[in-house]
Amino acid sequence: xxxxxxxxxxxxxxxxxxxxxxxxxxxxxxxxxxxxxxxxxxxxxxxxxxxxxxxxxxxxxxxxxxxxxxxxxxxxxxxxxxxxxxxxxxxxxxxxxxxxxxxxxxxxxxxxxxxxxxxxxxxxxxxxxxxxxxxxxxxxxxxxxxxxxxxxxxxxxxxxxxxxxxxxxxxxxxxxxxxxxxxxxxxxxxxxxxxxxxxxxxxxxxxxxxxxxxxxxxxxxxxxxxxxxxxxxxxxxxxxxxxxxxxxxxxxxxxxxxxxxxxxxxxxxxxxxxxxxxxxxxxxxxxxxxxxxxxxxxxxxxxxxxxxxxxxxxx
Amino acid sequence: xxxxxxxxxxxxxxxxxxxxxxxxxxxxxxxxxxxxxxxxxxxxxxxxxxxxxxxxxxxxxxxxxxxxxxxxxxxxxxxxxxxxxxxxxxxxxxxxxxxxxxxxxxxxxxxxxxxxxxxxxxxxxxxxxxxxxxxxxxxxxxxxxxxxxxxxxxxxxxxxxxxxxxxxxxxxxxxxxxxxxxxxxxxxxxxxxxxxxxxxxxxxxxxxxxxxxxxxxxxxxxxxxxxxxxxxxxxxxxxxxxxxxxxxxxxxxxxxxxxxxxxxxxxxxxxxxxxxxxxxxxxxxxxxxxxxxxxxxxxxxxxxxxxxxxxxxxxxxxxxxx
Ligand SMILES: Nc1ncnc2c1ncn2[C@@H]1O[C@H](COP(=O)(O)OP(=O)(O)OP(=O)(O)O)[C@@H](O)[C@H]1O
Ligand SMILES: [Mg+2]
Numbered sequence: 001x002x003x004x005x006x007x008x009x010x011x012x013x014x015x016x017x018x019x020x021x022x023x024x025x026x027x028x029x030x031x032x033x034x035x036x037x038x039x040x041x042x043x044x045x046x047x048x049x050x051x052x053x054x055x056x057x058x059x060x061x062x063x064x065x066x067x068x069x070x071x072x073x074x075x076x077x078x079x080x081x082x083x084x085x086x087x088x089x090x091x092x093x094x095x096x097x098x099x100x101x102x103x104x105x106x107x108x109x110x111x112x113x114x115x116x117x118x119x120x121x122x123x124x125x126x127x128x129x130x131x132x133x134x135x136x137x138x139x140x141x142x143x144x145x146x147x148x149x150x151x152x153x154x155x156x157x158x159x160x161x162x163x164x165x166x167x168x169x170x171x172x173x174x175x176x177x178x179x180x181x182x183x184x185x186x187x188x189x190x191x192x193x194x195x196x197x198x199x200x201x202x203x204x205x206x207x208x209x210x211x212x213x214x215x216x217x218x219x220x221x222x223x224x225x226x227x228x229x230x231x232x233x234x235x236x237x238x239x240x241x242x243x244x245x246x247x248x249x250x251x252x253x254x255x256x257x258x259x260x261x262x263x264x265x266x267x268x269x270x271x272x273x274x275x276x277x278x279x280x281x282x283x284x285x286x287x288x289x290x291x292x293x294x295x296x297x298x299x300x301x302x303x304x305x306x307x308x309x310x311x312x313x314x315x
Numbered sequence: 316x317x318x319x320x321x322x323x324x325x326x327x328x329x330x331x332x333x334x335x336x337x338x339x340x341x342x343x344x345x346x347x348x349x350x351x352x353x354x355x356x357x358x359x360x361x362x363x364x365x366x367x368x369x370x371x372x373x374x375x376x377x378x379x380x381x382x383x384x385x386x387x388x389x390x391x392x393x394x395x396x397x398x399x400x401x402x403x404x405x406x407x408x409x410x411x412x413x414x415x416x417x418x419x420x421x422x423x424x425x426x427x428x429x430x431x432x433x434x435x436x437x438x439x440x441x442x443x444x445x446x447x448x449x450x451x452x453x454x455x456x457x458x459x460x461x462x463x464x465x466x467x468x469x470x471x472x473x474x475x476x477x478x479x480x481x482x483x484x485x486x487x488x489x490x491x492x493x494x495x496x497x498x499x500x501x502x503x504x505x506x507x508x509x510x511x512x513x514x515x516x517x518x519x520x521x522x523x524x525x526x527x528x529x530x531x532x533x534x535x536x537x538x539x540x541x542x543x544x545x546x547x548x549x550x551x552x553x554x555x556x557x558x559x560x561x562x563x564x565x566x567x568x569x570x571x572x573x574x575x576x577x578x579x580x581x582x583x584x585x586x587x588x589x590x591x592x593x594x595x596x597x598x599x600x601x602x603x604x605x606x607x608x609x610x611x612x613x614x615x616x617x618x619x620x621x622x623x624x625x626x627x628x629x630x631x632x633x634x635x636x637x
Pocket of ligand 1: 326335353354355356357358359360361362374375526591
């Protein structure tokens with residue numbers, strides 16, 4: 001266990017180091033620069049040079065990289081060029097929306113994808129299965145923003161049940177009831193991913209059902225429902241759990257679109273705007289935090305996989 | 316104990332079917348081991364799965380026949396239906412011990428599952444634990460192995476665990492479908508002697524499926540020989556080896572080098588085994604039979620009843636006519 005954790009941590013640090021290089025240099029490859037965004041087109045060359053020196057952007061890029069890295073290592077992500085605030089504070093403001101959105105979406109994906117996949121597998125070949133698989137296929141192939149727009153149209157514009165945009169913090173006026181602002185965005189974000197998990201659960205259940213040990217379980221005389229839940233599902237989940245890692249990666253990129261459609265003040269919006277503003281420290285900070293999060297989720301997936309499957313030993 | 320009669324298993328629709336097993340009958344007495352032998356594809360596994368109620372939906376189905384266990388017909392019941400109706404008495408072990416155990420459950424859990432089902436239904440308080448069953452199948456340090464997962468055990472051990480699970484179902488009849496084919500020879504011998512022992516000590520009846528005549532000679536009391544979905548001969552094991560009445564059985568036996576060395580050898584009989592649905596009239600073996608005459612290819616055959624429980628599906632059983 002100890003050596004396993006060590007191994008994983010080492011791998012994570014290596015990934016982070018590689019990611020930091022890629023992040024840093026690619027961002028500086030984007031044409032345009034923050035000075036013009038900040039000062040506008042009327043700035044004199046002197047003003048531009050002065051600001052560039054002040055922000056340290058006149059240094060060689062390698063030097064900038066190592067300075068940034070050294071600061072990050074001390075927990076200092078720098079100052080947003082645009083907001084003139086610490087990067088961590090800027091990210092923190094958007095984090096609440098994004099984390100809640102991701103969490104609620106993951107819950108939808110799990111409670112829709114897995115049980116409906118199980119039902120489809122149990123009834124496989126029936127009209128119910130064909131209907132569910134058809135709907136899943138549809139949702140897996142239409143883009144998130146499209147689902148989002150229709151959800152807004154139906155539930156916000158026509159029925160008027162739910163707000164169509166924005167998200168006031170749950171720590172402000174309204175409290176937990178503000179979560180209703182995230183209902184439609186999370187459903188839109190969950191739709192394609194829940195559809196994938198549904199299809200995977202169904203396929204994996206049907207695969208496992210053909211295994212010899214399922215025949216053994218039935219031969220014992222245990223009831224079909226117990227065979228399905230204790231024997232088939234338990235083994236089918238192994239494939240599904242490892243897919244959650246990929247699902248999370250998909251969520252990160254799709255969240256950008258969803259936050260834009262629903263005008264949510266989240267990290268996704270922030271990253272898009274920061275790219276337009278060439279706010280390098282913020283972009284770098286967000287991507288680095290995302291990579292860390294992604295590594296953490298994959299570690300979690302890996303650990304739960306090892307808990308579920310005794311054949312994979314911790315070493 | 317177990318009496319299977321007129322069992323036909325078919326593929327296709329009820330109006331347009333092909334029999335892959337046709338009109339199979341045999342019975343197994345208490346404490347007896349019946350060997351079901353025959354070439355690959357002759358329908359041995361189908362027969363045993365049908366008796367167990369394990370034929371998968373949408374595949375081959377039972378068209379006719381009964382399987383009476385202590386007088387009750389269990390042929391159309393799935394195992395859980397049979398068990399809950401109080402006829403738990405059949406259990407089964409399979410050819411592939413490597414894949415027949417659930418990889419994510421400990422062997423203790425898998426045995427307990429069977430114990431729970433059958434104790435709840437029979438209401439019996441034998442109070443045997445998973446550990447007792449592991450000891451019954453001669454697994455050393457059962458107390459430790461009980462928490463092992465299948466992948467931690469060898470093939471022979473896993474087949475013992477399968478037997479332990481089967482025993483936990485409190486069976487009167489154990490169906491063993493080529494239980495030693497996937498194991499190496501020494502392990503195979505251990506499993507065989509374990510089965511013989513269980514048969515003698517518990518009065519267990521065993522339907523032992525194999526195409527290994529060496530195992531037949533060693534282990535079984537009586538033999539049913541299958542050919543192309545039919546039982547062509549049933550007799551005590553000695554008579555099968557020494558006085559085979561059906562030309563197919565005789566041909567099988569003559570492929571053995573010497574009765575004293577009843578070891579496995581490739582069976583070579585001229586021609587190819589009949590495929591399901593290929594032969595609809597007369598004797599399925601006629602095209603390969605050295606003694607076949609015209610009437611063999613005509614109408615349905617009667618069983619020739621020979622001495623003491625010896626039957627052959629042949630118009631001219633050898634040793635009688637010649
Ligand atoms: N799902 C199916 N559909 C059609 N035919 C099938 C199906 N399953 C099995 N059969 C046929 O049924 C026949 C009997 O198969 P079975 O598995 O019982 O043979 P077996 O005697 O057990 O052979 P082996 O010694 O190889 O295990 C075979 O000819 C096979 O082709
Ligand atoms: Mg078979």
